[in-house]
Amino acid sequence: MTTPSFAQRFAKLADERSPFCLGLDPSRDVLARWNLPDTTQGLSDFCDRLADAAGETLAVVKPQSAFFERHGPEGLVVLQRVLQRFRAAGTLTLLDVKRGDIGSTMDAYAESLFGRGSAYDVDAATFTAYLGLGALAKTVERARAHGACAFVVVRSSNPEGVPVQNAVGGDGRTVAQAVADGLRELNEKAGPGVLPAGAVMGATLPPADRDVVERLGNALLLTPGIGSQGAGFSDLPKLFSGRERQVLPTAARSVLEAGPDVAALKKALEAHQAPSRAFREGA
Numbered sequence: 001m002t003t004p005s006f007a008q009r010f011a012k013l014a015d016e017r018s019p020f021c022l023g024l025d026p027s028r029d030v031l032a033r034w035n036l037p038d039t040t041q042g043l044s045d046f047c048d049r050l051a052d053a054a055g056e057t058l059a060v061v062k063p064q065s066a067f068f069e070r071h072g073p074e075g076l077v078v079l080q081r082v083l084q085r086f087r088a089a090g091t092l093t094l095l096d097v098k099r100g101d102i103g104s105t106m107d108a109y110a111e112s113l114f115g116r117g118s119a120y121d122v123d124a125a126t127f128t129a130y131l132g133l134g135a136l137a138k139t140v141e142r143a144r145a146h147g148a149c150a151f152v153v154v155r156s157s158n159p160e161g162v163p164v165q166n167a168v169g170g171d172g173r174t175v176a177q178a179v180a181d182g183l184r185e186l187n188e189k190a191g192p193g194v195l196p197a198g199a200v201m202g203a204t205l206p207p208a209d210r211d212v213v214e215r216l217g218n219a220l221l222l223t224p225g226i227g228s229q230g231a232g233f234s235d236l237p238k239l240f241s242g243r244e245r246q247v248l249p250t251a252a253r254s255v256l257e258a259g260p261d262v263a264a265l266k267k268a269l270e271a272h273q274a275p276s277r278a279f280r281e282g283a
């Protein structure tokens with residue numbers, strides 16, 4: 001039996017639960033706001049409260065590796081435990097770690113991320129293509145082999161990304177357009193519906209970026225920038241209409257600010273899940 005792809009597993013969960021992807025970003029600020037110590041115990045309590053609030057309602061969780069790495073190796077032990085806890089609730093895990101290096105090094109990173117017995121065994125992770133999309137080809141292949149997805153930053157949610165991502169190359173395409181075309185080709189190579197190459201496309205982007213969305217074809221689209229970075233669910237249609245079923249709307253701080261009370265977190269989570277569902281259904 002072949003491993004179902006991330007795209008297939010996401011489609012099922014998004015229909016049953018919602019397409020919303022919760023960002024797990026235990027920054028120093030949010031730990032302080034929740035009256036938790038800035039220690040691995042604080043980190044662990046923070047994640048448990050969110051896992052309690054999410055129960056079996058969440059399709060995808062996206063821990064931000066940086067906030068675990070800042071606690072050193074013990075922070076990574078917490079991360080592994082948290083991934084396991086969400087996995088047990090049937091939630092897909094997407095590690096936000098934005099890896100990007102030469103091909104041979106990328107292969108070692110991919111080995112740490114994807115597959116049973118790997119260090120993290122996540123369902124998806126984030127990558128950057130500044131060293132060339134070709135350097136990520138084997139990572140995408142490894143993701144495919146394990147039913148995972150490699151989300152590559154195409155247009156980020158932050159304004160600082162513009163000069164790099166919209167720079168025009170010798171063939172007249174912007175860097176973002178070229179990366180989008182390359183991701184579509186990697187997905188075409190993987191066969192229909194497998195879609196191991198996803199794209200990060202900020203929800204904060206202007207309508208001009210629709211062209212980039214179209215170039216991505218059927219790729220899954222992770223859309224950060226909702227909430228604290230100023231975009232709202234009402235911004236999704238102008239960039240992603242017609243592509244609703246590909247979108248994973250994601251937010252961290254606008255949910256986390258409701259904590260530490262679990263009931264308040266549940267409410268904030270549902271306040272993000274409901275419009276995500278409505279968008280997916282084209283409502």
Ligand SMILES: O=C(O)c1cc(=O)[nH]c(=O)n1[C@@H]1O[C@H](COP(=O)(O)O)[C@@H](O)[C@H]1O
Nearest residue numbers: 064126156157158200224228229251252253
């Ligand atoms: O890959 C990401 O998730 C990501 C890409 C991007 O373009 N912008 C962006 O903010 N993110 C991540 O999304 C999280 C911030 O989410 P908010 O707290 O909702 O603003 C951080 O962990 C960022 O690293």
